[in-house]
Amino acid sequence: MPRFSDRVEQVSISGIREVFEAAGADAINLGLGQPDFPTPDNARRAAIEAIESGATDAYTSNKGTLELREAIAAKHARDNDLDVDPENVIATAGGSEALHIALEAHVSQGEEVVYPDPGFVSYEALTHLAGGTPKPVALRDDLTMDPADVEAAITDDTAAFVVNSPANPTGAVQSPDDMREFARIADEHDVLCISDEVYGQIVFDGEHRSPAEFGENVVVVDACSKTYSMTGWRLGWVTGSHERIERMLRVHQYVQACASAPAQFAAEAALSGPQDVVDEMVQAFSERRDVLLDGLNDMGLETPTPKGAFYAMPRVPDGWVDEVIDRGVVVVPGDAFGEHGAGHARISYAVNVETLKEALDIMDEATAAVR
């Protein structure tokens, strides 16, 4: 009998994959967590040129090329009003590796990690892999996370809490006041706030602010994946204090060495080139969100208005998700994102309006069938 580590035995393959596998080949897929836009041309070209020149044949510095880290620092100055030293940036294999090294570097055996429930599936899994203990907290009715609930969940054993805004799977955006509170809680309780901002540029209502604007005890996780439709490129990053970066670099150095060099060149171009592609994508998502919300409303499904990302999370009757999938539309059951996601479904609207309307017709029939 093979023996496996206790840590890995606590983690299973994501429930989202199982849904995809259950769906037919010609199903409409509203389960995907990636934009349906091409990667910007200037990013693709920068990678091709770097490959052809031979610049990508070797390891880069562990943290990533200085030019990329400068582009990341400039992005934070432009979009978040944050003063980031390029020395305090590590380019990673997507936001996923960024979350991984942040938790590995800060969570000791048995320490607790607080995170939103429903929340992005990696928070629980990566907590287990780091030897930590997951502490999910339920959300408010509008699907944002209440700082008071986070503060109440903190104990002497808490190493970190995760804030994700705009959020997957809810599309909820935390208010600037909430972000200020998260920063205060991190400072006052001396626990790390990991702020997952991979959807930070995809906001329709309200504004995205980073807790890093308001306090010191924050590590920001970000990526090109969603902003520039570059999920396949695998390029994200972490920023934080010099001390924290030095510890995360110890992990990154041994698990990754450096982020893929072609992706680094592509990311540098995406971050420092024209940003109108991002505005156009956000505009398209905003229009689709309205179409989806209208449709769900017409069916009588109560849906907190998502203010960012490209997901909506309606409350759905029993049997709704299975009925919708059986009729050929893939959506993800809310409990794939935590216990408190039960009774909800996550709908991704990273598809064109015509496809979305077709899916809404099918959802309408499914709703009538289960009522």
Ligand SMILES: Cc1ncc(COP(=O)(O)O)c(C=O)c1O
């Ligand atoms: C909230 C959140 N954080 C991080 C990630 C990881 O993104 P990446 O593809 O850059 O690894 C995702 C991907 O879906 C996500 O939804």
